[in-house]
Amino acid sequence: xxxxxxxxxxxVLEGCGHWTTFEKPRECMRELKSFYQSIN
Numbered sequence: 001x002x003x004x005x006x007x008x009x010x011x012v013l014e015g016c017g018h019w020t021t022f023e024k025p026r027e028c029m030r031e032l033k034s035f036y037q038s039i040n
Contacts, residue, residue: 002010020028
């Protein structure tokens with residue numbers, strides 16, 4: 001998907017499945033905050 005969407009980025013949270021907010025909440029929030037700041 002990253003290759004088809006201009007200016008996109010891919011984040012991989014190692015050892016995490018489909019429930020990122022439950023499995024790695026700190027890492028997930030860090031990346032979400034970074035994303036929100038980049039579009040604001």
